[in-house]
Amino acid sequence: MPDKQDRMRFAAEDLGGERGGEPVFAGVSFALSAGEALLVTGPNGAGKSTLLRVLCGLLPASRGGVRFSGGGDEWPDMASACHYLGHRNGMKTALSVTENLVFWQDFLGHAHLSPQEALEMVGLGEIGHLPFGYLSTGQRRRASIARLLVSYRPVWLLDEPTSGLDRASEAQFAELMGVHLEDGGIIVAATHLPLGLDGVRELRMGERVE
Numbered sequence: 001m002p003d004k005q006d007r008m009r010f011a012a013e014d015l016g017g018e019r020g021g022e023p024v025f026a027g028v029s030f031a032l033s034a035g036e037a038l039l040v041t042g043p044n045g046a047g048k049s050t051l052l053r054v055l056c057g058l059l060p061a062s063r064g065g066v067r068f069s070g071g072g073d074e075w076p077d078m079a080s081a082c083h084y085l086g087h088r089n090g091m092k093t094a095l096s097v098t099e100n101l102v103f104w105q106d107f108l109g110h111a112h113l114s115p116q117e118a119l120e121m122v123g124l125g126e127i128g129h130l131p132f133g134y135l136s137t138g139q140r141r142r143a144s145i146a147r148l149l150v151s152y153r154p155v156w157l158l159d160e161p162t163s164g165l166d167r168a169s170e171a172q173f174a175e176l177m178g179v180h181l182e183d184g185g186i187i188v189a190a191t192h193l194p195l196g197l198d199g200v201r202e203l204r205m206g207e208r209v210e
């Protein structure tokens, strides 16, 4: 388990984002330290997914900036420090669940749990040998959550992470997020559902910016 990154800080300053040349959000600011989480809420189309993609560098900011500091030599910048779990699961349907996780562990580096251990943490310990394409919607999401565990990255950016999960899996995931925060991680999660985390801050995004 990595040491606490006590001085780690992740901030957005007057951030703006656009899609197709149209502004989607503006004036988003927050600052998170090790062990803190932010829930991003708001109606459909408010820009939650767009914000997450800007935060992890998949989309450019139209104004303002994202700052990440305190990650030391291991995580010098946001690209190296964050896990991004988008709407899509990012797994190859023809490869087995374990093969997918081995791929991601090699790709992302900073090996943490083994694929088998990670699958056990999400209640899928018996099905690592199955092709990912055979899994149910909820099982696919849980296997994707296991990706967060095979490589350690301090910042988790999660887009509707519990979509498709049953109650028991939601509770299990809340526990995993709690452990990540206790270890000094940072979480930003876009969600329509309470994620079972206590004392987290909320960023409520409005309707589309005109």
Ligand SMILES: Nc1ncnc2c1ncn2[C@@H]1O[C@H](COP(=O)(O)OP(=O)(O)OP(=O)(O)O)[C@@H](O)[C@H]1O
Pocket: 019, 020, 024, 042, 043, 044, 045, 046, 047, 048, 049, 050, 051, 208
């Ligand atoms: N590639 C694109 N080109 C143009 N507009 C886009 C593109 N992708 C998204 N949009 C628009 O940007 C706006 C914000 O979309 P976004 O997916 O960020 O919202 P959201 O808050 O995550 O919504 P939801 O709760 O439905 O997931 C929407 O009006 C959407 O139609």
